[in-house]
Amino acid sequence: MSYLDLPLSQIHISLVQKKVTPLDLTQEALTRAKASQDNAFEYIAENEALAFASALLEPEEDNLLWGIPYAAKDNLSTKGIPTTASSNSLNGYVPSFDATVIARLKEKKAVLIGKTTLDELAMGGSGTTGHKGATFNPYDQSHQRMIGGSSCGSAAVVASGIVPFALGSDTGDSIRKPAGYSGIIGVKPTWGRISRFGLFPFAPSMDHVGYFTRHAEDLPILFEALAGPDPKDLTCSSLPVQNFDGDKTFRIIVLDDVMASLPSGVIRDAFEGSLEKLEVRGCEIVHLEFGLDLLKAIYPTYIILSSAEASSNDANIDGLKFGPYHAGESYQEAMAKARSNGFSELIRRRFAIGSFALSEENRETMFVRAQRIRSMIVERVNEVLQKGDFIYLPTASSIAPLFSDALERLPKDPLPVNHHLILGNFAGLPSINMPLGYERGMPFGATLMGHAFQEGPLFAACSLLEDITGLGGAYFGEKD
């Protein structure tokens, strides 16, 4: 048992009692990082982390993040540390500023040990499309199963116990899905809760900065450090972060038409088992239908809106200001070369879809229509949430897929159970994956989605669920 494996509050006590130092923790995290075979790091910030940790001598008693090593997804801007978003188009780019979340953790004296891999520019759900190739699921040492994306690296480093927590980003399900496939907690807060300043945008109206951890009790600690207003992000809310110490008996909404698309098997059994246990603990289960038409519209709507926003956000990457420069006879040629050499085919396809949807002839029938459908879906989610404290559903229909089964192609008939997480991005609602169990040694999870700006009760529900599953702190390779 290492100090790194403990909940933050316990690591903190050991640090305050000087049983262990930030440098010890950092060295151990770095050792684990270098031993990892999961292709989870873009950059291990060994020298930077050692220098930072060495300077931490006097423990700060009130600061639970003092001296805690962590990792950040490589689409968060880090001053002086390369940040590529796993894209060749940004090779060699070293930002001159910190993202707000990085700056806040630096202020808290948490130690950044490295930048983690992602699907290129955070667009993708497989963890296979970054310029360093696939990131592996630590639970499958044969390297045949994905961990999911796009925050694949951050999920892998927390799921394999390298660091107690890591930062990620979530536009469709990019934190929660890999968290589900790797048996850890993945948090997407309310939109506007955590500053996005310094997050490389994918689709800002749906982008969120969030985090991974292994202990439900760490959730509010990290949330308090990261959340709150930021003058650098106009969309960041000034609503105060509130602690929750209310009753832990919840009204839990289960969407039956989502559940209908979940095949019977271990996951369904585990999920239904958890419902029974929650009832035993005094929770009330409310069964509702969301509406199949709207559920089926989620994925195409998401693809159109996110691709449209992406085509605009990444237009700044043209090789003229940062990233590799490609000489050409004309500016058109220079830009075209930078973009066609810099982006993989998958990314270019998304841009093409986005551009197509926004073009003058298609704008009304594709983009504007998708916006309208998004509004309808959001309206329905909020209506459903009036019936309870949160919506509770399995995170995905299966354990992590095999690489050989997964193609980054649009599914012909998307299963609602595989796309309901997007509801949280459309409506900006807080949404958290909790580990639920294992099938053939591979983890799976369930997701709780609550009311806007009500993270507190959701964290309490997570603790309750952790209590029920007994999976708090679990990671691959842990030693008792």
Add this chain to the structure above:
Amino acid sequence: MELEAVIGLEIHVQTKTRSKMFSSAPNAFGGLPNTQVGLFDVAFPGTMPSVNKEAVVHALRLANALHMQIDPLVRFDRKNYFYPDLPKGFQITQQFHPLGKDGYLDVETGDNNTRRILIQRLHMEEDTCKQTHFSDYTLLDYNRAGIPLLEVVTEPMISSGQEAMAFVEALRRAVTFMGISDGKMEEGSLRCDVNVSLREKGEACFGPKVEIKNLNSIRSVGLAIDFEIKRQTELLENGKPITQETRRYDERSGETVWMRDKENEVDYHYLPEPNIPPIRLSEAFIRQAIDSCPESYEGKKRRYLDMGISRLDAEALLSDAALSSYFDKANQDPSCVLHLIHLLLGEVLAYLNAQEVGISSFSLSPDTLFQLAKKRNEGFTHQQVVDLFDYCLDHSGEPVDHAVQILGLVPPSLDVDSARLIASQTISDNPQSVLDYRQGKDRAFGFLVGQALKRAKGRVDPSVLAKVMAELLKKG
């Protein structure tokens, strides 16, 4: 067939604010290239926009001055296209919800006529980088990237180059007097694109629209339109079609030159700006912005005329916002306003023209000029005040009263008795001239007054002396 021109204008005004539209980098003209640049202006990944309140205030004031309907919910959109001068690959603008809608501006179209030009929209947006092209490379200056712009779009209803020039001039005056912009076309702080089409007189539909860019002065606006009307007329008269296209005005040849066809027009893939939530302006904020607005051109003109200033002088004062604001500061006593104007439009402008500088670089303070004008009320002659003016220019900062002492000036006496004495002495010394006068030679009167003034050595007021002289001569 009789043709008529239909012209619409799109005018971009750079607003004078401390910082840029969406970043905190400074907004100032003339800095070394790439020294006034924020992270957002270079579009580093992850940077996000803020909104410049001062620019919103300027926009509200202009919208109000143009009698527009103001949308209190401020929303921004992205206009997407690739170009080296566009760091983000999109420009943040207000395509779908402009701040101002449906306004007008009355312009003077010559022969004391005015015409009401309707204005479609006014919106806020940001400027692009400045490009400087060389034979095999291009330099980019990001100082200009992100400077706040106000775009004003007229209805297509202007009918001639003359009228277009009058509109641009009227808008230039509006923005310079309200302190919104320098309004300098030659420095690019005011830019004008023109749309010209022709149609048969009386027809309701429009002909194919030709857009003209690269107009660097108000004069060019007029010349380019005149040329374009002539070009299109000739095409039509020769039975040739007009194509919808974009042309550039070439100042040297005075002609418009083809740039691109409609097929090559850019599709801007408009998208709501997701990083700026809609901002609702309170009624109080809008009120305050408008109420605290510096006086408009029209307002000032009315005030000047009410003060008894002639239309000609009022227009001369208003020819330059800085000149009129100098005048307003110097105008501290209504009883000597005409003396003040006399000095300002005469001596001061002559001096500035000779020095080839503007009023903003004038060394005498408005208060000093007022003190000088006041000397006229105290009985000093215009020439004496001019002498004082010259002295003060050479000794800037010295009080006017000190200059009076140094130059040993005393105001000429208004005393009729001493005038009478000098006049009668002059009459006795110049019998021949008196005789000439009596024989009807008017010139002799002037000669006698001149002689008397010489004798008076500036101690007697010329008008008093002339009056007394006339009386004495009549008495015989």
